[in-house]
Structures are given as C-alpha cells and as structure tokens.
Amino acid sequence: MTSKNKPFIIMMILFLLILVTFFTSLNLGHIRIGPLDVLKTFLGAGTAQDQLVLFDFRLPRMTIALLIGAGLAVSGAILQGVSQNGLADPGILGINAGAGLAVVMFIFFFQGTMTAVGTFSIFIMPLFALIGGIGAAFLIYTLAWKQGVTPVRLILVGIGVNAAFGAGLIIFQLRMNPTDFMQATIWLSGSIWGTNWKFVLSVLPWIIFLIPLAIYKARYLNVLNLGDHVATGLGAAVEKERRTLLFIAVALAGSCVAVGGGISFLGLVSPHLARRLVGAKHQLLLPASALMGALLLSIADMIGRNLLAPSEIPVGLVVSALGAPYFIYLLIKVD
Template sequence: MIQKTHAQKWLFFFSLFFILILITAFLGLGLGNSTVPFSRIIPVLFGDGAFKENLSIWELRLPRIFITVLSGMALALSGSILQSITRNDLADPGIIGINSGAGVAVAIFFLYFPIDVGSFAYLLPVAAFIGAVLTAALIYLFSFRRSEGLNPVRLVLVGVGFSMALSGLMIVLISSTDREKVDFISRWIAGNIWGTDWPFLWAILPWLVILIPYTLYKATRLNLLGLSEPVSIGVGLPVQRERILLLLTSVALAAAAVSVSGGIAFIGLMAPHIAKSLVGPRNQMFIPIAVLLGGLLLLIADIIGSNVVADKVVPAGIVVSLIGVPYFAYLLLKK
C-alpha cells in the first residue's frame, strides 16, 4: 500500500509539472513585444497564421521556449548527479565552477577561433564540454584525499575558488577584445538565453536524449554513491569508476546547457532539493521530477525577464539568482 501511495504521489507531481510547463509555454508564446492573442496561438501552431504571427511564434518564441526548457532540464539533472556523487546538498554546476569552466572555453572559442555559421551551434557544446571537463578534473583532484576519499565540504570550497578564479580569467579575456564580442560575452555571463534559433535546439537535444536515460539507468548506483564510502565499497560498487563516469555525465549536461543559455546557476541546486522534498531521496523517484522542475523554473524566469520591463530583457540568470541566492544561504545555514 505504501509503495502504491508513493507511485501515485510521484505520478501526480510528474503530471502536474508537465502540465505547468505546457501552460507556461503557452503563455510565453503569447507574451512579448509583439503580442499574439492567445486565441490565435493554436491556429498558428497548426499552420493557419499570418506572416507576423508565424514569425513571432515559429521563428522567435517557440525555439527559445524549447531551448530554455531543455537547458533547465539539463542543469537540474546535472545538479542531481553532483549532489548524489559528492553527498553534498550544496553541489551545483554553477556554484562549484563547472559552468565557469564551460564559459571560459566558450569565450575562447568565440573570440579566437574562426566561426563557421553552419557548424557554430554544434561546436559550442563541444567547446563548453572540454572546458567543463578540465575544470571538473582540477576540482576533483584538489578535493580528493587518498585517506578519506572525496570530501564534500572541500569540494564546494575548491569549486567556489575555481569559479572566482575563472570569472577573473573571463574579465581578462573580454578586456582585450572588441566591443561587439564583449557584449556577447557579457550577456552570456549574465545568463541571457541567447541560442534561440532552431539549430541550437538540435545541438542540445541529443545530449539530453542520450544522458537522461543513461542517468536513470545508473540511478541505483547513484543511490549507493549517496551512502558512505565504506558502504558503497562493501556492496561491491567500483566507486571511483562510477563516480568519474557520472561526473562526466553531469559535466556534459551542464556544458550543453550553458553553451546556449549562458552562465545560469542555482537551477541545479533548487530543482533537486524541491523534488526530494516532494517524492523522497531515491534517485529513481526524484530525478524525473527534478528534470521537469528545472525546465519549468528556467522557463518561468525567462518569461518574467522578457516581460517585466518594457522593451528590455532582464537575463534569466539574474531572475533565477534573485531566488537562488537566498535559497542557497538558507541551505548553507541549515547544513
């Protein structure tokens, strides 16, 4: 009876957040500088729209909504993995420096490599992944001690230090380039959803199609990694190998997200926490909820930022931070 109740509770929240994403996306299609009446959205989606309506929905808003939702999902899943493998509820790819490493790689690629329009959207996640992997490897090496394994507190402190150092490196990079490119990097740092064309959707989608099922397949091992090191080793789990594989998965998800959404933090922190409070700490249960929550949170933040000030866009990263910083402080004091 308890298992059936848990399953019903999980299905309720999964359905609720999925429906909320659809409702929020519908609202996002109608809002903006060029308002489309809500009564016209369904006809336009089915091909019965004027030129201006088709332009607003099909070319501007729909790809942005898809990309925003997928980016939020990727960040939430990345944070869920990090929190399990490090046994640290404060772990988040934005807070511990992985996003910053991806951002520095994106900046170097954008500033110093020849850009081909046809392949730019697809190479950005690869460049971000390389930067994020190098950063994660350094954070891991500085946090790991042979005598005690991976220390969760040290991981956060080292990660925050790397994040600050990489932010300084980003400033050095943008201080030596022209104004147009500085504007792009500045928007990226602020967490402005900038990859809003269909090619960017096709660039990020395969990463989630592959890595979401892979993470769910590894959910049982994530549960074991969330226990103490002796327990994980005692049940025969190859701890270091699984931790590295899942860390690479988390890094890939964060890199894919930030390559099109900019430096957005706290989604990977908040979504897993809220999901765990709703359906419990088992990865099989909370990860699907966290993924939907991440997409919903970032979509809401982007819609608020795009419409709260007339003729101006407040980056979604700033809107998320207004909620995420107090939430992080609350968790820090609680732990």
C-alpha cells in the same frame, strides 16, 4: 492518493504546469499574440508576423529553456548525489565557469563566429564547453582531495576555482572586439540568446542521450549514498561509476552552458525542491528534477522577457535573484 503513486502524480502535475507555462509564454512578449491567434498560427492560418514571432523566435527559445532547465537540474542532482553534498551545483562549484571560459576562448580565437552564427560554430561550442567543464571538475576535485573530499572543502575550492575562471573570462573579454565583447557579456549573464532552431539541435542530442543515461545509472547513486565501503560490499564498482556519473553531470552542464550561458543556482534549487516532493530515491528524483528545472527556467525566462518589456532581463539574473536566498538558507542549515 497512495504513497506509491504520489511521486508519479506529482510529476504529472509538474508536466501539466510546464504545458501551462509554455502556452502562456507563447502569448506574452513585446508583441502580444492572443490564444486564438496562436492556435490559428499552429494550424497554418495565422498572419505572417505571428508565424515569424512564434516559429522563428518564441518556440525555439522556449524549447531551449526547457532543455537547459532539465539538463542543469539533472546535473545538479547527480553532483549532489555523488559528492553527498546538498550544496553542490555546477554553477557554484565552478564547472559552469570552466565551460564558459572554454567557450569564450573559442569566441576569442575565432572572432565573428558569435555574430555570424555559422552552423559549424553552433555545434562545436558544446564540445569546447565539455572540455572546459571536465578540466574544471578535475581541477576542483584534485585541489579538494585530502584523504577524501569533505562537503565544506569542495564548496570552498569550487568557489575559489570559480573566481579564478571568472578572472580569466574578464581577461579574454577585454581583448575582444566590441561586438564579441557585448555578445559574450550578455551570454555570460545567463541569457538564452540562441533564438533559432540550430541552437535547439545543438543541445538536443546531449539532453536526450545523457538524461536517460543518468536515470539508468540512478541505482548507483542510491548505492553511493550508502558510503564507499557499503557500496563496494554490494558489488558496485565505486570509482568507475562515480567517474561515469561525474562525466554525465559535467557533459550536461557544459552543453547547457554553451547555449544558455552562466545560469547559476538552478542545479542547486531544482533537486532540493524535487526531493521534497518525491523523496530521495534517484530513480524518481532525477526525472522530477528535470521537470522542476524545466518549469523553473521557463517561468524565469517568461519573467525576464516581460517584466521590463521591451527591455529584457537575462534569465540567469532572474534565476540568481530567486535562487540566492535559498542557497544562503541551505548554507546556514548544512552541518
């Protein structure tokens, strides 16, 4: 295996692991469906129960896990590249909380939409999350700016803004009716609660448009990592490209939060693991991060659904349990 082909082979291995996890997860759950029964169901010869479980519950949920995992991972990789901060993550910096606050406000002012799950509300939630994420990002960078943005200042301001938005979330939750309160609480803990194809369609356009756009812009991330003066000398429109990349990262995080809730640490851990495997060149790092994020969230969702079955652990809690120790390690390691 040559060094030139190694990243592509690694990404192929990640893709194969995603397929293995995907088909394994189809078999597991409170209602077990054997591999042959899964195959029969796909061929149209399965029982009515198997068709209901697979096509109406498991497949849309697992598809959403893959999309959200890829989106959050690429968002984290972009934020780490733009800020030159290995601790950057949409959950830690407060972007997820800003998007979540916007969605909870939407739920609060249009109570019943979460329960009724109207088509309009499903597709409008990512737009509210995008607005909330952009507002949070603007506030964080404004407060963190002091003759530039240092990694430590960015993290500290992000944690503070995250806490402030968290307080706002609690205020709105306490004013909700009991049904919407429970829905919002489960959603905020990072539960992939949207188990139908409408939720897949609500997040799919954002992912299939923004991730290829991010990969297309990857060369600018490489240049920005050389420093603003060098990047300007190489002909890059530094501020314009930085704003574009930040918008892509926030839009990815916001659309994922709208469907998957507050899943932290995934955008932190996935790019770091991908960087160890394929290197720091963003043309390779971004697709590898997408695959790594999709794999990790699929595994976390499988664990959350089956560890205490028939009860379910929100996938956000599983990711946090796995990602928090790695964050502490990075926090100790960073200068």
